[in-house]
Amino acid sequence: MNTLNRRSFLRGAGVTAAGSLMGANLHMFAATLPDQDRPMAKNDHLQIALIGAGGQGQSDTKVALQVPGIKLVAVADCYQGRLDHSKELWGQDVFTTRDYNEILARKDIDAVIIATPDHWHKQAAIDAMRAGKDVYCEKPMIHLYSDGPEIIETARTTNRIIQIGSQRVSSAVYAKAKELLAAGSIGQLNTVTARWDRNSAIGAWDYTVPLDADTQTCDWPRFLGTAPKIPFNAEHFFQWRKWKAYGSGVAGDLFVHLFSGTHFVTNTLGPTRAMATGGLRFWKDGRDVPDVMLALFDYPEGFNLSLRVNFVDGGEESEGLIFTGSEGTMEIAGNSVSVSRVPRQKAPGYTISTFTDAMQQRFLEQYRQKYPVVHPEGDPPLGYDKYVAAPGYSDSYDHFKNFFDSVRTRKPVVEDAVFGFRAAGAALLSNLSYERDNIVHWDPVKMKIV
Known part of the structure; x- marks a missing residue:
């Protein structure tokens, strides 16, 4: 992910201003970039786990770890090769397992990213919330319509944070x-x-x-x-x-x-x-x-x-x-x-051109009185x-940043x-x-x- 120094961006873009692009009025607006975040105090650090380490899960985790104060400590997946690769990516001390329940039993994990196939979203999310973990769940939240009320009710009764992973809801764009x-x-x-x-x-x-x-x-x-x-x-x-x-x-x-x-x-x-x-x-x-x-x-x-x-x-x-x-x-x-x-x-009907010139003129005069230019x-x-x-803006980064802010403050998430x-x-x-x-x-x- 590319980054841009805030001061140089604001100096170059003038915050909102302008220029011309193919006849357009071009406006650039500032957006949060990864290197603009404040350093985190030690007691603000969060430890997370990944459940489902496929392409989306690994991509999510890479973005999540760019947010200050976030550490990955465990990964669960049903394919051994992805567990092995997780250690290559994030260190040999990362705990790996095929059974996500071993992750949920750990007391040192604050939140989990769920990036499983869709048919596992509901059960993994419910199990995680019941285990006291906050949840970032990939979209779509449900695989069956019956999944929705169960997830909503579990979030309510456990008082856990759950955010769904459609990053447009956090997008500055x-x-x-x-x-x-x-x-x-x-x-x-x-x-x-x-x-x-x-x-x-x-x-x-x-x-x-x-x-x-x-x-x-x-x-x-x-x-x-x-x-x-x-x-x-x-x-x-x-x-x-x-x-x-x-x-x-x-x-x-x-x-x-x-x-x-x-x-x-x-x-x-x-x-x-x-x-x-x-x-x-x-x-x-x-x-x-x-x-x-x-x-x-x-x-x-x-x-x-x-x-x-x-x-x-x-x-x-x-x-x-x-x-x-x-x-x-x-x-x-x-x-x-x-x-x-x-x-x-509003404009006169197309057939006005079939009338006499005098009638067209009378009609247009009345029309302008009745429909002045608005x-x-x-x-x-x-x-x-x-x-x-x-340049360098990422709505995926913002979505994770918003999720972790909610985990820390217990304020509502942007996409519940x-x-x-x-x-x-x-x-x-x-x-x-x-x-x-x-x-x-x-x-x-x-x-x-x-």
Whole structure:
């Protein structure tokens, strides 16, 4: 992760100011960078453990350890190779085990990162909270709808901190978009369009299977957990997202990020109606979840959300959200937010040109009296503005920083189990609609299928 000295950044960027980029007004805003954090006192240090040391788990831990005052002391995983690699990454003194209960029994662990397959999220989170540990749980929070209320209730009764790992909720970029939308920069919101497309084997979950994968190096029974009992299958073990017994398809992996961002920016509790379509178009390798999915959602606030994931997009990985309003559009792409304002004006009907010149003139005079110009140029400003976060900014870092701040202070997290359930519950509507070949309804307040 790149870093930038705060003083030099503020001197160079002028905090908010400007310049021109392809005709745009360019604004740079300061954002927390890793080297800006204050040193931690000894009694503020936290000891954490990782449960699930795959690609996401190792990535999460590397980011978490950049937050001052955090030390990794234990790792649990069902594959011996990842336990061995954890020692290579973080030191031979790191305790490793295939059974996460050995970690939860330790008194020297304050919090755990759960990055298991989806079908283990609920049980691992509940076990950790009951053992007195605070929890950072990867998205989607749930694998089944019944998981949500159990996790929420356990967090309440144990009084433990749990944060769900959709980092957009901590993003300074999404916070800027939220601010701009609330300020009326694009008028009344009517649609949100979001996508996350890929075109690679790794992007399509065709993860590497190690050469030593067998029943000795892999704890297959423990991995299966509540999933159907089948003979050892290395692809199921290492490429688990391709099967709905362990994962949640593109909806649980990628739609949930787009829901989290949309819900945060718009301050909504979720959709009321959903419909989805798609299919297995290219990656016909034994998986039982689609590689192309499109879905539409109705929101009670008066806007619609359109989502797309395409694992055969013919190009580079592409992600973004476009918010369309009555007077402009706002796009989030990477670490930037762009706003294009074109305030709508009432205009005479197209057929006015078929009238006589005299009638056209009379009509236009009356029309101008009835509909005076509401937004003269510059009020609000027309044109294009782009807001860019500081170089080196990471919303993943901010998300972990916010989690550890909550662990220390016991203040509410930025993404609690209720928010996580609403985002994941909305995302999994896509799978439900796809499987039923029907429209499905959701109560975002009660968080229930209707």
